[in-house]
Amino acid sequence: MKTVLVIVGEQAFRSRLTSGLKEHGWSILEAGDSDLALALTRRHQPDLIICDWQAPWSDIALSCRSLADQKETPSRRPILLAAGNGQIAEKMAALESGVDEYIAKPVDAEALGRMLSRLSANGHGNAEAKPRGGHGGGAETRLKFWGVRGSIPAPGPETAYYGGNTSCVEVRVGGDIIILDAGTGIRKLGVALVEEFQDRPINLNVLITHTHWDHIQGFPFFPPAYNLNNKVTIYGYEGARQGLQSTLSSQMESPYFPISMQQMPGTITIHELKEMNFRVGAIEVKAHFLNHPGICIGYRLFTPGGSISYLPDVELFQQLRTRWKAGAEPAPARVFDSVPEEDRTALDFIRGCEVLILDSQYDAGEYAQHSGWGHSCFEDAVTFAMQAGVRQLFLFHHDPEHTDEQISRMVACARERALRHHSPLVVEAAREGREVLLPAARALSV
Numbered sequence: 001m002k003t004v005l006v007i008v009g010e011q012a013f014r015s016r017l018t019s020g021l022k023e024h025g026w027s028i029l030e031a032g033d034s035d036l037a038l039a040l041t042r043r044h045q046p047d048l049i050i051c052d053w054q055a056p057w058s059d060i061a062l063s064c065r066s067l068a069d070q071k072e073t074p075s076r077r078p079i080l081l082a083a084g085n086g087q088i089a090e091k092m093a094a095l096e097s098g099v100d101e102y103i104a105k106p107v108d109a110e111a112l113g114r115m116l117s118r119l120s121a122n123g124h125g126n127a128e129a130k131p132r133g134g135h136g137g138g139a140e141t142r143l144k145f146w147g148v149r150g151s152i153p154a155p156g157p158e159t160a161y162y163g164g165n166t167s168c169v170e171v172r173v174g175g176d177i178i179i180l181d182a183g184t185g186i187r188k189l190g191v192a193l194v195e196e197f198q199d200r201p202i203n204l205n206v207l208i209t210h211t212h213w214d215h216i217q218g219f220p221f222f223p224p225a226y227n228l229n230n231k232v233t234i235y236g237y238e239g240a241r242q243g244l245q246s247t248l249s250s251q252m253e254s255p256y257f258p259i260s261m262q263q264m265p266g267t268i269t270i271h272e273l274k275e276m277n278f279r280v281g282a283i284e285v286k287a288h289f290l291n292h293p294g295i296c297i298g299y300r301l302f303t304p305g306g307s308i309s310y311l312p313d314v315e316l317f318q319q320l321r322t323r324w325k326a327g328a329e330p331a332p333a334r335v336f337d338s339v340p341e342e343d344r345t346a347l348d349f350i351r352g353c354e355v356l357i358l359d360s361q362y363d364a365g366e367y368a369q370h371s372g373w374g375h376s377c378f379e380d381a382v383t384f385a386m387q388a389g390v391r392q393l394f395l396f397h398h399d400p401e402h403t404d405e406q407i408s409r410m411v412a413c414a415r416e417r418a419l420r421h422h423s424p425l426v427v428e429a430a431r432e433g434r435e436v437l438l439p440a441a442r443a444l445s446v
């Protein structure tokens with residue numbers, strides 16, 4: 001049985017929390033002061049720490065988690081969950097200080113239960129504590145977001161939490177490293193790879209969905225491409241007018257950039273794909289054309305931890321939404337009674353995947369002003385994911401105008417939408433630095 005340590009001063013609140021947790025089968029330890037909390041942590045190494053996010057309980061909880069961290073292997077790092085007043089500034093501060101999840105008071109027992117299942121399913125809390133050395137073994141799949149923004153980078157204090165870099169996601173299985181898109185997020189990934197591998201050669205595979213700037217603009221600043229020991233293979237499809245090689249290298253031509261792609265010291269190979277099923281290392285990949293201006297591809301990676309679908313730029317239900325303008329939007333189940341072919345094939349493409357990273361640039365109101373621009377609203381992303389039986393949805397390609405606060409509100413609405421339709425779908429907004437572990441045992445959809 002898993003153990004939870006509840007660090008809360010107020011007796012009534014502590015009792016409410018513990019009774020909710022008992023229903024979910026947790027073994028419970030309670031602490032109303034610092035000495036007891038530290039002693040219980042030392043003795044029992046709890047799997048979860050829940051605290052009241054106000055002084056002094058928040059500080060005590062952080063101390064307990066550090067204590068558990070020193071004693072245990074990183075993979076046993078306990079989840080730290082903060083219960084706070086629900087204000088966005090407090091939530092951001094809590095997450096910034098290392099809290100894994102934040103829940104607003106008064107804590108609803110059902111919401112708490114759902115959150116705990118989600119945290120356990122995601123590989124036990126804060127996966128960022130795992131050591132990196134992931135090359136060379138193990139069937140665990142690791143996914144990390146390096147750039148989550150759409151259209152153009154959006155740095156600044158109001159986007160600091162979710163991040164301002166454009167599309168880039170890293171997926172690792174054993175020794176294979178796949179990078180999905182080369183937006184500006186790829187620069188920091190490159191820095192991390194160089195630091196990790198030091199003098200050892202790096203073999204990387206980059207899958208490009210399409211050649212809009214926000215998906216390729218980081219490549220000229222990708223440090224591994226500047227080392228002659230490294231191999232970078234770029235996969236993608238022909239663009240609207242010219243081949244992939246020409247489109248990618250032209251962004252580095254003078255006068256746009258001082259170094260041409262051919263002058264990069266690493267071995268850069270561009271593999272223009274014709275087939276829709278192929279293999280990268282040990283990973284089987286399927287591709288699918290998406291509704292987006294020009295040529296745009298979605299990828300599905302079949303990993304031992306289940307499949308990961310990456311559809312960063314797609315306009316879902318474009319024809320249907322035009323029809324809905326005249327009347328009310330139907331319930332999600334009814335949407336699929338008359339779904340056009342392009343949406344149905346996209347749905348079949350992602351059906352049953354473990355993780356779906358999906359374009360959710362707008363909300364429905366904003367979408368109405370941007371019909372035909374090639375992007376979806378989060379409401380449709382949730383409907384689409386629910387219908388396809390996806391387990392976990394990451395809202396992606398955040399609008400550059402959206403602040404952290406707006407994105408947090410969109411996630412809350414998206415979760416509420418899934419809940420209203422009794423769907424077990426887990427929804428999060430992708431954020432830079434967020435890492436997801438998919439243990440091999442969960443390989444239901446391979």
Ligand SMILES: [Zn+2]
Pocket residue numbers: 150151212214215312313397
């Ligand atoms: Zn884009």
Ligand SMILES: [Zn+2]
Pocket residue numbers: 210212292313374
């Ligand atoms: Zn695009």
